[in-house]
Amino acid sequence: MNSVVGDVAVDLHPFMRKYTDGRIERMLFSSFVPASEDPAASRGVATRDVIIDETNGVSARLFLPSDAAASDNGRRRRLPVVVYIHGGSFCTESAFCRTYHRYATSVASRAGALVVSVEYRLAPEHPVPAAHDDAWAALRWAASPLSDPWLTEHADLTRLFVAGDSAGGHIAYRTAVRASHDGIHIEGLIVVQPFFWGAEMLPSEVAWVGDSVIDPHRVGDLWPFVTAGQAGNDDPWLEPSVEEIAGLTFRRALVAVAEKDFLRHRGLHLAARMRWAGGREVTVVDSEGEDHGFHLYSPLRATSRRLMESIVQFINHRSESETASGWPAGVLPELHECAPLRACKGKVSRAQPLLSVPSRPYQAVFLNGFDLQARHGPRAVEMNSSLTIGPRKTSKRGFGLFTARSKANNCSASMVTLSATTSVSSITVGKKFF
Numbered sequence: 001m002n003s004v005v006g007d008v009a010v011d012l013h014p015f016m017r018k019y020t021d022g023r024i025e026r027m028l029f030s031s032f033v034p035a036s037e038d039p040a041a042s043r044g045v046a047t048r049d050v051i052i053d054e055t056n057g058v059s060a061r062l063f064l065p066s067d068a069a070a071s072d073n074g075r076r077r078r079l080p081v082v083v084y085i086h087g088g089s090f091c092t093e094s095a096f097c098r099t100y101h102r103y104a105t106s107v108a109s110r111a112g113a114l115v116v117s118v119e120y121r122l123a124p125e126h127p128v129p130a131a132h133d134d135a136w137a138a139l140r141w142a143a144s145p146l147s148d149p150w151l152t153e154h155a156d157l158t159r160l161f162v163a164g165d166s167a168g169g170h171i172a173y174r175t176a177v178r179a180s181h182d183g184i185h186i187e188g189l190i191v192v193q194p195f196f197w198g199a200e201m202l203p204s205e206v207a208w209v210g211d212s213v214i215d216p217h218r219v220g221d222l223w224p225f226v227t228a229g230q231a232g233n234d235d236p237w238l239e240p241s242v243e244e245i246a247g248l249t250f251r252r253a254l255v256a257v258a259e260k261d262f263l264r265h266r267g268l269h270l271a272a273r274m275r276w277a278g279g280r281e282v283t284v285v286d287s288e289g290e291d292h293g294f295h296l297y298s299p300l301r302a303t304s305r306r307l308m309e310s311i312v313q314f315i316n317h318r319s320e321s322e323t324a325s326g327w328p329a330g331v332l333p334e335l336h337e338c339a340p341l342r343a344c345k346g347k348v349s350r351a352q353p354l355l356s357v358p359s360r361p362y363q364a365v366f367l368n369g370f371d372l373q374a375r376h377g378p379r380a381v382e383m384n385s386s387l388t389i390g391p392r393k394t395s396k397r398g399f400g401l402f403t404a405r406s407k408a409n410n411c412s413a414s415m416v417t418l419s420a421t422t423s424v425s426s427i428t429v430g431k432k433f434f
Contacts, residue, residue, distance in 0.1 A: 010225050011218060015089040018225070024124065028092045033101040039066035045105045049096070050148055052118075052141045058134040059119045060141075061095050062150055063104050068112030069154050078156035080113045080315050082190075083142050085120070085135050085175070087166030087293065089195075090128055090226040095119040099296050106299065110308060111315045113161075114154055116142045120171070123226035131167075135175045143184050161188045161315060166293065169194025173270075174237065180249040188252040190311060193292050196266040197223060199234040208262045214292055216262040240270065246277040254283040254314045256307055260291040285310045 010018040017025045035047040045065050052058045068079055084107065086093050086100045093100060095117040108115045120134035139162060141147045145155055162179070164172030169191035176189045197219060205216045220233055231237070236244075255271040257264040268284065275282040287294065287303045295304040 010221055012089060012091070012222060012225065013215070013218070016091050018124070026092050028088060030093075030097040030099045032094065032096045033098050035061055035096075042101075042105050043109055045108045047101070047105075048150070053134075053137050056121065056134070058121070058137055059095075060138055061101070061104070061117045061119065062148065063108035063115035063117065064150055064154060065108045065112055065114075069114075076153060079154050080111065080159035080161065080187075081142055081151070081155045081157060082107060082111070082113045082115045082161045082163050082315065083135075083139050083172075083175075084115055084117045085162070085164035085168035085171045086117065087164065087168040087193075087195075087296075088122075089222060090131055090167045090171075091123045102299070103296055106308060107163075107311065111312045113315055114150060124228060127228035127230065128223075128226045132171050132174050132178075135171045136178050139175055139179060139184065158185070159187050159315075160185065161190060162186055163190035163192075163311075164194070165192035165296070167195050170196060170237075173240070176248060176250055177240075177244060180247055186250040188254065188314065189248075189250050190254045190256075190314065191267070191270070192256040192295070192307070192311075193258055193261050193263055194255070194267055194270065195222075195263060196238055196240070196270060197233055198239040199232075202265050204265045205262055214262070240273065242273060242277045245273050248274070248278055248280075250280070252281040252283070252314070252317075254285065254311065256285040256287070256310070258287045258290040258292060258294060260289065263292065283310065283314055 007019045007021065008017050009020045010016075012018075013027065015026070015028050017027070019025070035049045036042060037046045037048055039046045041047075044067055045063050047064075048062045050060055050062060052060055065079070069077060084095075084100075084104055086095055095101075095104070096119060100117060104115045104117045107113060116138060118135050118138040120131040120138075123131070142151065142155075143157060143160060145151050145157060151157075162172045162176050164170070172189060172191055173194060176186055179186050201216065201220075208216050223231060223233055223235060223238060227235075253271070253274050255267050255274075257267040264286075271282050271284050274280060285307055287307055290303050294301065295307050298304055299308075
C-alpha cells in the first residue's frame, strides 16, 4: 500500500522520510561499486576495503594513485593522506557507493593523495554521535603508519588532512576538534558546503526565496531526528564557539560554499571565525550559480572542476615559504581581519594589492553583512568570491577589487578572508549585484 502524506512523521526530503508506523524511506542513494587493487579498473587508482573496528563494523575504502605512488629514482614517494567523510544528511550514502567512489578517486588521482574514505554508521539506526565516533576511529587508524601496508609504504603523515562535504563536513570539523584535544597532528581541514545550524535561523535563511536542493525550513528537524531526540538545535555542536575554534591546532583550512545553497552563510561564518579566532590560513571557495552538492552530481561542470582544482592546490601547498607572498609588506598586517570590500566592473589580468583595507573586529564585519541583508532583502547577499592559492591564473572574467572607501557604482559587498602569510595568485569575484 502506498504511503500518503498523512503517514509522514519526519520529512527530510530529498534524503529520507520517516513514517508514523516506524518505516524509514531513504530516497538518496546510488549503487555500490566494488573495490579493485588493479589501477586500470579505476582511472589509475587502486582501491581496497579495510576493517577499522571489528566490534562495530566501521570500515573504509583506500584509494592509492599508482602514478603518484611510483618510485622516484629508487626512492618510494610519500603521499599526503586525506581522511574523507561523505555527506548525506547523516542518514544516507556510503563510502562504497558510486557517487563517493568516483569523487574519492578524483581527489586521489588529481591531488596525488592516499584517500581514506570512511564508511560510518548511519542514523537513525545508529544515532549521532555514532558517525562522529566512527570518523574519529578512522582518523586514529590513518594516523598510525602500522595500520595498513599502504600507509606504511606510501603515507606522509606530516601531511594529514580531514575532509568532508555537507553532513560529512560537520563530522570532519568535529573530528578535527577532537584531534586538537587529543594531540593528533592534522595539517589541514577541508569542508565543502558543511552543515551547521543553530537555535535561530539566520536572516538569510528566513528570507530564503531561491530554489534549493534542501528546504531551509525543514532543516530544523534534522538534528533532533539524527540524535534520536537527545539534542536540539541549541546544541553547541551545531554552532562552534569562538573559544572552541581558538583551540584548533591545524594550520590551514579550506571552506567551500555555493551561491544557491542556503547553508552558504553558515560556511562563511565558520571560515571567518577560524581566521579571526585562530589566526590560521583560511581559503574560501564560493561557487557562483551553484547549489548544494553540485560537484558530486555534475563533476565535469566548469565550477566543479574549479572547486576540485582549489582542493588539489590546497592539499599540495606545502608551506608559505616556498612561494613569495606577492603582497606588499605594509598591506599584510591589514589582511588579518575580515574586511568588507567593494567589487566593481573592470577586467584585471592579475591579482592587485588591496590597499588601505580597514582592520575591524570580526563581529562588526560579519554582523554588518546580516544588517545589509535585513535592510535590502534576500537579494542583498555578499558577492560570490573565491580565493585560490598557487600559480593558477585568474578566471577569464574578473573584476577589479577596491576598498570600502572607494566609490560604489552598482556594486555589492564582498567578504574575503585572507591570511597575512597565504601565497595568493588570484581573487576571483563573481558578478552579483543588488
